Amino acid sequence: MTDTPGFYEHLTFNAPLSEARADALAARVAAAGPSTVLDVGCGWGELLIRVAAQAPGARALGVDTEERHLTRGRARARELDVSTRVTFENLSGDQLSEPADVVICIGSSHAFGDSPAEALAALKPLVRPGGRLVLGEGTWEVRGPGDPDLVWDDVVALPSVAALVDLAVEAGFRPLWIETANEDELFAFESGYLADLEEWLLHHDDADVRARADEHRRRWLHGYRNAFGFAYLTLGVPGHS
Structure with a gap:
């Protein structure tokens, strides 16, 4: 037992994401036959590695600014024997310019500003025409006025699922798949x-x-539990002008 608490040791993904949903999502984007995959704010890159495993012709890059996450990701890539195709670099989102066939951004939109709209605008140039963006974003569903249990002391501005999809369409994406984390995942x-x-x-x-x-x-059980959610959008960038 160490002198400090563990560092995300009990999570497979740093998001409310089940094994089944992750594998289905990875298979869905891998089916498009990407040659390049980019994960922005990848953490330890578990989803990135699974996409790469299902797209054996793809090279994948995960970027994050937390070196402990990157070290874990490199070890996991070696464990699954994909380390020759999956690399991790200590970079922030604003340092990226080379587009990829598949871009993943799960819970990392804050790297591009204070709103999902800013993130979508910044991510679009990173997705090649005809490519895919997998966006994972927190959502907020208001149940009704005056609910005494609906409390989050430092609430941030989060969209509803519907509003998030609308923002994606306004940014020039097409929604190929819309899903949300269920209660078990949360x-x-x-x-x-x-x-x-x-x-x-x-x-x-x-x-x-x-x-x-x-x-x-x-804050979780007595506050945001029944209003906070998490959406996973698989978005396409049209390949025509």
Whole structure:
């Protein structure tokens, strides 16, 4: 047991994404026969690696600014024997200019500004005509006025699923597939995030870490649980002018 809590050790993906959905999504974009795949804000690149595994002719690049994530991604690529085709670099989104056949951006739109609209505008030049963008984005569905349980102390401006799709169309994409994380995926994501803290607290008496875990759980279960969601859009860029 280390002296600090784990670092995303209990999550396969840094998003509310099940194994089944990830594999189906990877197969869907791999079926288009991409030769290049780019993951912006890739974390440890689990989805990127799965796309590359299902598209054996593709070369893939994951970029992120957290070196611990990149180290994990490189190890995972070696484990699945795709490290000759999947590379990871410490880069930010605004350093990219070379377009790819498939671009992935899951929970990383903040790399391009304060809104999904800004992210979509910045991502479009990175997708080759006829290519695909896989966008994973938080959403907010308001249930009704005056709901006492609908509380998120530092709420950010998130669109509904419908508004997010509208933004994508306005940016010049075509929505090829629209799906949202289900309750099991959302619970697994929050529980997996908290597991690093909770497992560590079984062996350490640390008031700061305990308060951090309790506050996150409070905000989740008593606050945003029934309004926050996560959408996965598979978007196409028309190949005609």
